[in-house]
Amino acid sequence: MIDKLEFFIALAREAHFGRAAEECGISQPSLSAAIRQLEDQLGVQLVVRGSRYQGLTPEGQRVLEWAKRIVGDARTMREEMRAARKGLAGHIRLASIPTALAMIPRLTEPFQAKHPDVTFSVVSRNSLQVLSQLDNFEIDAGITYLDNEPLGRVTSVPLYAERYNLVTAEGAPLADRESVTWKEMADVRLCLLTPDMQNRRIINQHLSEAGVVVKPMLESNSMVVLLSHIGTGRWASIMPRNVARSYGFAKHIKTIPIVEPEASHIVGLVATHREPFTPLVSALLHEARSLTPAAML
Template sequence: MIDKLEMFIALANERHFGRAAEVCRVTQPSLSSAIRQLEDQLGVQLVFRGSRFQGLTPEGQRVLDWARRIVGDMRALKDEMRTVHSGLSGNLRIGVIPTALPMVADLTAPFTARHPNMRVTLLSRTSAEILAGIESLELDAGLTYLDNEPLGRVTQTPLYTEFYRYLCAPNSPLADRAQVTWSELIHEPLCLLTSDMQNRRIVNQHLAEVGVRISPTVESNSSIALVAHVKSGLWASVVPMKLAEMFTGQGLKAIPIVEPEAEHLVGLITAKRDPQTPVLQALMDEAAKLAARLRQ
């Protein structure tokens, strides 16, 4: 039954029989047969079928919610039993918003040092993708904003407060300023993250608060791409302080943005579970230690 539920979850995630079969490492006929057997066992139709996958039935959607809980609990049980015998081991999948990537090693380095049998896979994701990934069991945890948009049913561990900097080349008209205001950015040639990124929505929010609306000539979902454009001397950007600090030694200027000096909380989120899995509890404990160090 668990194997069939895992195949059903994969189908719901991929929305394609062939791709779901690849994820489960079975043939497409085997996956289709498993889904039909699950339907027979439960006595309901789970999937609308045609020449291709056409979505879940209402009953299928309800079964999906149960399947995720059951499979999540089974994975947690296996995790705990494995820990009893050999300590923490396995692969931890963490989704990270792009603006938090500069500090993620502050969390993963001590975690892997303390638990040498653990492997960590870091995936750059939007805040919405992180929430969806945790819900679908494709991610184990995420580093994202905690205070700007609803998070739903997750466990939160605050890490640090994000502040914002005007990042520019030395030839920028504002390069010698000690501070700039949000309203002064209206005349600057900006490159910003794309609108699906929560950081961009935060920037837009603070600009709107002072009556400024900006249409950047360059947008990207990569922070590195933004910095590359700033280094050309033709653009400037608004980036988190921790990202700006990585490049100020390379000739770029990072100037605090005030009126207001905006701040937003970033932290670790995991699926809400009681008890928590040993691996995720260890990660949350490490996050709490990091937060304490950052406050000092």
């Protein structure tokens, strides 16, 4: 039944029989047959019938919750038995908010030094996508904000506090200041992350509290794009303190703390809450807990 539950989770995630079948590596008729067999086994209709996918029935929604729990437990059991036979090995899929991407080596490097048979893949996602992909088993862990928007049922480990600076080119307006205020951002030609990013929503909130209406001249979901534009001298941005240095753009760029207030938000590692965790996720959480905030900055 486990394979059928995995097919069902994929169908709910993709909301399309063809895409779900492709993701599962089977034909669409095989996927449809497996879903019908699952319905027969459970004695309920899971999918709204029609010429194409139209959603889940109420029973299907409830079964989806059980399916995620059962499939997650089965994967944990398999990984635990593999670790018992061969030691810790495998692949960890991470998703991170853009502002934290440059900090990830400070977690992955010491982890992989201890566990050389573990590999990583890292993708950039907004905070809502991080949580959604965790819930859908598309990633094993994520790095996101812990204290600004609801996280749901996850286990979290704080890594560092994100503090905000005006990031601008040398010689640009305000570049010679020791600090600036959120209110002074009203007169700055800003480039910012796109509105789907929680960092942008945080910045919007602090600017709004200072009476500033956000009018960015350029938006991007890439920190590299923003930093490249800052380097021209025509744009500035509001970013966490260490982003510019982490991406190697520090030579001609000034970072000036923004005060009144000096805001901060906690960034950390999140994983779907379950007991027990898979051996890989358990080891990653342990590594995150062993890091001091100074090691991440």
